[in-house]
Amino acid sequence: MGGRTSDNASALAEPSGSGPRRLENNTVVLANNTVVLALALVALCTLFLPNIATADEPALPPGLAEEEATPALPEGLGDETTPSLPEGLGDDTGPALPPGLAEESAAATDTAEPEKQPKLRPPDWLHGFWEVRGGLRTQDDPAQPRDAILGETRLQLKTEKTWNDIVLEGTADFIGDGVLEEGDFDLRRLRLTWRPLDNLDIRLGRQVLTWGTGDMLFINDLFPKDWQSFFIGRDVEYLKAPSDAVKVGWFNDIANLELVYTPQFEHDRFISGERISYWNPLFRNFAGRDSQVHYNAPSTWFEDDEWALRVYRNIGSYQLALYGYSGYWKSPGGQKLVRPARGLMQATFPKLNVYGASLRGMVGKGIANIEIGYYDSRQDPGGDNLFVNNSEFRVLVGYEREIAKEFTAAVQYYLEHMMDYDAYGNGLLARYMATRDKDRHVFTLRLTKLLMNQNLTLSLFTYYSPSDGDAYLRPHAKYKVNDHWTVEAGGNVFMGESDASFFGQFRNNTNVYAGMRYAF
Amino acid sequence: MKKLLCSLCAIAFAVVLSAAAQDTPSVDEVVKKTNHQAYYQGLDGKARVKMTITDKQGRTRTKEFTILRMDVGDTDAEQRFYVYFHEPADERGTVFMVHKHVGKDDDRWLYLPALDVVKQIAASDERTSFVGSHFFYEDVSGRGIDEDNHELLDVTDTYYILKNTPKNPDAVEFDSYTMWIHKPTFIPVKVEFEKAGTVYRKVQALKVEDIAGKDDAKYKTVTKSVLTDDNIGGNTTLEYSSVQYDIGLTEDIFTERYLRNPPREYIE
Numbered sequence: 001m002g003g004r005t006s007d008n009a010s011a012l013a014e015p016s017g018s019g020p021r022r023l024e025n026n027t028v029v030l031a032n033n034t035v036v037l038a039l040a041l042v043a044l045c046t047l048f049l050p051n052i053a054t055a056d057e058p059a060l061p062p063g064l065a066e067e068e069a070t071p072a073l074p075e076g077l078g079d080e081t082t083p084s085l086p087e088g089l090g091d092d093t094g095p096a097l098p099p100g101l102a103e104e105s106a107a108a109t110d111t112a113e114p115e116k117q118p119k120l121r122p123p124d125w126l127h128g129f130w131e132v133r134g135g136l137r138t139q140d141d142p143a144q145p146r147d148a149i150l151g152e153t154r155l156q157l158k159t160e161k162t163w164n165d166i167v168l169e170g171t172a173d174f175i176g177d178g179v180l181e182e183g184d185f186d187l188r189r190l191r192l193t194w195r196p197l198d199n200l201d202i203r204l205g206r207q208v209l210t211w212g213t214g215d216m217l218f219i220n221d222l223f224p225k226d227w228q229s230f231f232i233g234r235d236v237e238y239l240k241a242p243s244d245a246v247k248v249g250w251f252n253d254i255a256n257l258e259l260v261y262t263p264q265f266e267h268d269r270f271i272s273g274e275r276i277s278y279w280n281p282l283f284r285n286f287a288g289r290d291s292q293v294h295y296n297a298p299s300t301w302f303e304d305d306e307w308a309l310r311v312y313r314n315i316g317s318y319q320l321a322l323y324g325y326s327g328y329w330k331s332p333g334g335q336k337l338v339r340p341a342r343g344l345m346q347a348t349f350p351k352l353n354v355y356g357a358s359l360r361g362m363v364g365k366g367i368a369n370i371e372i373g374y375y376d377s378r379q380d381p382g383g384d385n386l387f388v389n390n391s392e393f394r395v396l397v398g399y400e401r402e403i404a405k406e407f408t409a410a411v412q413y414y415l416e417h418m419m420d421y422d423a424y425g426n427g428l429l430a431r432y433m434a435t436r437d438k439d440r441h442v443f444t445l446r447l448t449k450l451l452m453n454q455n456l457t458l459s460l461f462t463y464y465s466p467s468d469g470d471a472y473l474r475p476h477a478k479y480k481v482n483d484h485w486t487v488e489a490g491g492n493v494f495m496g497e498s499d500a501s502f503f504g505q506f507r508n509n510t511n512v513y514a515g516m517r518y519a520f
Numbered sequence: 521m522k523k524l525l526c527s528l529c530a531i532a533f534a535v536v537l538s539a540a541a542q543d544t545p546s547v548d549e550v551v552k553k554t555n556h557q558a559y560y561q562g563l564d565g566k567a568r569v570k571m572t573i574t575d576k577q578g579r580t581r582t583k584e585f586t587i588l589r590m591d592v593g594d595t596d597a598e599q600r601f602y603v604y605f606h607e608p609a610d611e612r613g614t615v616f617m618v619h620k621h622v623g624k625d626d627d628r629w630l631y632l633p634a635l636d637v638v639k640q641i642a643a644s645d646e647r648t649s650f651v652g653s654h655f656f657y658e659d660v661s662g663r664g665i666d667e668d669n670h671e672l673l674d675v676t677d678t679y680y681i682l683k684n685t686p687k688n689p690d691a692v693e694f695d696s697y698t699m700w701i702h703k704p705t706f707i708p709v710k711v712e713f714e715k716a717g718t719v720y721r722k723v724q725a726l727k728v729e730d731i732a733g734k735d736d737a738k739y740k741t742v743t744k745s746v747l748t749d750d751n752i753g754g755n756t757t758l759e760y761s762s763v764q765y766d767i768g769l770t771e772d773i774f775t776e777r778y779l780r781n782p783p784r785e786y787i788e
Contacts, residue, residue, distance in 0.1 A: 057676060057678070057679060057700065058679075058700050058709050058710035058724065060678060060702065060709060061709060061724075061725050061726050061727050061728050061742075061744075062727055062728070063727055063728030063729050063730075063740070063743075064702050064705060064707065064709070064728045064740075127609060127612065129609070129610070162784065167784065193781060201777065201781055203781075207636070208634065208635065208636050209636055210635055210636040210637050211638075236635070237634040237635055239635070240635055240636070249777065249781075251772070251775075251777050256776075256777065312776075317627055319640075319776075360640060361640070362625065362627065362640075362642075362643060365625070365642065365643055366642045366643075367640045367641070367642050400642050401642045402642050402643075402644040402645065402648075405645070405648065406648060406649070408642065408644075450652075452575075453573060453575055453581075453649065453652045453653075453752070453754075454649060454651065454652030455581070455652060480581075480608075480610075482579070482581065483581055483582055483607070483608040483609070484608070484609065486610060517610070519608065519609035519610040520609050
């Protein structure tokens with residue numbers, strides 16, 4: 001057996017017609033040489049033509065498969081030199097398609113049908129959320145009747161309508177308040193946006209407005225704030241209160257200009273004692289629900305009005321802005337003695353002009369900003385009227401950058417410098433009432449960490465004033481359960497030695513809160 | 521006879537050589553064309569994107585946004601992006617804007633509609649998650665072609681197989697990534713990232729469509745892709761609809777004015 005095979009093998013190894021080539025037998029020689037030549041050619045081809053596909057070559061997606069363009073091989077080489085793709089990788093005309101991706105049904109997949117449809121769906125034109133939120137003081141506050149500082153259910157509805165180039169948007173909150181035991185309605189937005197010219201935008205109506213570069217600190221943003229919501233644990237969106245105003249924006253290559261006219265003065269939703277006790281410097285005690293601030297705000301339409309202006313442009317990769325404001329102090333900036341029946345003191349909002357500027361841009365790996373403002377208290381130019389705030393100079397410097405994966409830190413330094421401090425300190429009642437320093441320094445720190453595919457946000461925002469000796473911490477956690485539900489919890493921690501300092505006075509109101517929201 | 525054989529041999533040799541040479545462009549050419557195809561087609565473009573994020577436990581979240589993109593100049597470098605979110609509900613109206621620069625950090629802004637706040641965002645590591653998905657910022661706006669050394673590993677019937685090794689390995693989490701680039705169209709059909717020999721991250725194009733541009737141009741566009749990342753766990757699928765090119769976007773759209781007041785003619 002073995003011998004026979006080996007004989008055959010040896011027979012095959014040698015070209016037919018074994019033995020030395022005989023020149024006289026040209027046909028045989030040619031045949032022999034052709035075989036050798038063919039073998040050599042194939043060898044050459046394998047060397048120079050592309051390699052045979054490797055086993056892990058991806059299948060072509062639908063849309064490319066039919067485009068297979070074999071490079072035009074020169075005549076004579078034909079198809080036998082094109083290596084065929086190994087089985088399972090898909091040939092030129094039909095790669096193995098993932099289920100549901102067949103080429104003919106390509107059009108059908110364009111209409112993106114949502115995989116999960118909630119059984120009850122609000123109409124397409126209506127959006128908003130429904131939320132429940134509660135907050136508790138962590139200690140007793142003798143000036144407040146209850147421990148609960150927040151207990152509400154809120155339904156926010158938003159809609160918009162567009163006609164040609166005019167857009168009308170509305171957002172309204174319906175609130176059931178368990179702490180004050182009342183129902184409430186807060187129209188957050190009802191604004192008309194119109195672009196009469198290419199470079200002119202007009203926005204008229206109720207709207208939240210924000211500008212300036214500070215983070216929870218405001219120098220040139222004189223739009224109304226809602227400090228009460230901010231301190232009791234409502235969503236941070238509620239820090240800004242809406243204004244009824246008209247905003248005109250004129251945009252061009254030289255500078256962009258935004259002008260806001262508020263026909264009736266809108267003061268801050270300040271701490272009045274309704275839920276949070278404040279320090280009353282005249283009576284030297286904490287005043288709460290029973291002695292809420294009486295105030296007298298300028299309110300004549302088109303006379304007691306506010307003008308705010310911002311002019312900005314980019315310089316390189318920085319944004320420079322100039323600001324101007326003419327109106328009134330937004331939180332009570334003055335006091336007035338009134339008849340004892342009305343509580344003796346009435347808070348007032350004296351006239352105020354603010355002039356400022358800001359610069360913001362990338363510095364190193366972070367964003368840096370600087371902002372300044374001069375608060376011109378027009379009814380107390382010399383600073384000697386104890387019942388009206390003195391003029392001030394304010395400056396803010398900030399820096400934010402990412403310090404680790406999905407972890408951002410931001411710091412700010414803020415200074416309120418009171419002008420004419422000597423005049424402030426020399427008044428008749430000065431030694432009794434004067435409580436403010438010439439310079440109030442505040443540092444802030446914000447830490448934000450994102451986890452779980454950015455569905456969990458942990459953050460801490462801290463205000464600390466070394467000059468006042470007080471601090472305010474805002475720890476917060478928010479988790480997106482799914483596309484609709486969000487849960488959150490946090491605290492508002494006030495610390496301070498003095499009863500009269502800005503944050504210290506609220507230390508009996510340190511609270512914790514939690515909420516859940518369904519958005520649609 | 522012998523002479524004929526030799527000449528035949530020589531001719532065949534030459535033909536084979538030239539045929540091989542016609543097939544394979546230089547590495548740089550492949551890299552440039554692929555980069556152009558993936559990120560710079562047309563002068564500008566818009567698309568509605570549905571992003572489905574599946575976490576390692578199999579739970580899904582959906583984001584939907586409209587992305588506007590514009591090239592500045594024609595050197596495949598500077599770009600502007602405007603991303604307007606439609607879903608989920610609590611992110612509706614949020615806008616993310618990028619001015620992409622080559623050779624220096626991008627500028628980024630975030631607009632929060634409820635507060636009317638325009639926030640400039642610190643330049644983070646380009647390889648961090650874009651809005652919580654498995655795609656990084658770099659996947660969305662493009663990785664600079666000068667950041668890697670490129671090597672044409674192989675050329676098959678269908679693909680150029682390109683291997684890319686970072687010039688600055690400390691700045692990234694991978695050792696190298698390999699791209700399978702469809703030869704006629706330069707579409708990267710598959711990209712695999714490996715670390716220490718293990719492939720941990722894959723991007724795959726699942727569907728390609730022809731989209732018309734101006735002057736009867738036709739742009740091949742990947743309209744569905746999936747990214748799987750074993751380090752994070754799970755995957756993200758992107759589905760593009762309403763893709764349009766050369767719609768006449770202008771630079772002023774990518775400014776603060778339009779963050780506060782979105783260009784409704786482009787945002788559906």
